[in-house]
Amino acid sequence: MHILNGDSAANSFRQAFHLQRGEVLICRDILSCGFLDTFVDLEPWRSQRLGHWDEMCKQHGFQPPEWQDPALRDLYQCMYELEHAETINIWVGRALSDQLLLTFIVYLFKFYNWDTSKLSVYQYHQAEKITVLGLGLLNPEEIIRLKPQPFSLGAKEIDFCIEAWNAITQPIPEQLMALLAKESTCLPNLKRALRNYLYRYPSIDNGLSYIDSVILRHTQSHAPNTARIIGYTLAHDMNPQNTENIHELDTVGDLYLFSRLKKMAHNSLNNPLLTAAPMGRSLRETRVEITEFGKSVLNGKHNVVTCNGINDAVGGVQLIAGPGEKTWYRDGERLIFGEGRI
Structure with missing residues (x-):
């Protein structure tokens, strides 16, 4: 078998x-x-x-x-x-x-x-x-x-x-x-x-997981074409010459990435990082833009978890916290339970 x-x-x-x-x-x-x-x-x-x-x-x-x-x-x-x-x-x-x-x-x-x-x-x-x-x-x-x-x-x-x-x-x-x-x-x-x-956890600096940060960066470069954003995100770390890069090992599909993108654009957030329209349509029908708040998170001026809270899961860990509440963060290559730095 x-x-x-x-x-x-x-x-x-x-x-x-x-x-x-x-x-x-x-x-x-x-x-x-x-x-x-x-x-x-x-x-x-x-x-x-x-x-x-x-x-x-x-x-x-x-x-x-x-x-x-x-x-x-x-x-x-x-x-x-x-x-x-x-x-x-x-x-x-x-x-x-x-x-x-x-x-x-x-x-x-x-x-x-x-x-x-x-x-x-x-x-x-x-x-x-x-x-x-x-x-x-x-x-x-x-x-x-x-x-x-x-x-x-x-x-x-x-x-x-x-x-x-x-x-x-x-x-x-x-x-x-x-x-x-x-x-x-x-x-x-x-x-x-x-x-x-470890990199699925929010960064203590800006509250973004590694994958979410890559989606945001490619949205900034390739908006409003969602298919292109997802495509570049899928290919982001595929560099066989870089033997120290562990991120290439975290392969996820377009469905997962699209769900992460739409989560950052959801109207339930206090401060959405993206806009996605129409919200309920397929990947190729959706147009995406990064918001000013999204840019400020990428630039390290805001922590998205501190501002929006978090509702996520990494393996068996359920990350559920309101704005400003403590949760599990990644600080370098260690995980700590506390508040974001910003």
Whole structure:
């Protein structure tokens, strides 16, 4: 049995290795986006996670995901087959979304007391100046040519995956900070990808997450064309020459970015950072401009959380605070609970 992240990856993978439908399971749930509650059973988990994506599609003019596409078998629908499969191969790139899939599968095996010795990991790295963030970015020929050697998960790797999953689903981020502070060579791709979670938190300086700051900067340069803004944001950190850049590992799709953009333009905010019109239409129909307040936040003159409050989620942490109230902020590469600097 093979497990991959996303339709594009699964389709290319099946073409590459000429696999039958029953040999591949696909995870359509981008685990790096949206609230991650504690896993207690499949059905409430599946309902909450897929409901999150269905609602986002409905709100932002996207076609709802085809959770029951007959060409590809969904992980959530077929998950219990994993218990009886002879081998399970997890194919992942370096992106946060792929690394979280790895931790989730390991967590499920431990949660249901399945045999983890059946798990093998195919971890794509960087080759031929290609940073393999996910298999969906490779064509079938590249998937074969760059195919890595598989490795088994020993006790240390299993424990690290469980620790990572527990850390990101906690209601406060202290376990995540402790995990990232540890000196460890275990699963370096996972640990490096997890650092991106810190940048989903609002900056203590201006209250913006890293992704929101990139959206704002590209709005300033490419308004009012929303498709162009989203396109530039998607491509913002794709620089394989910059080996120190962790932000390229935080790959998210256009739906998530469009939802972040519209959230910054919502009329419920005391001070919107953007204007979006018409508000209820699709990405290509929406015209966006940055407001004077948005410019002042980018210039470091205001803190958006101090002015507007926050209602967001990063993994299992729900960031809910009114204007001027304390919340979790990112200060460099540490998280602190307090007030914004401005």
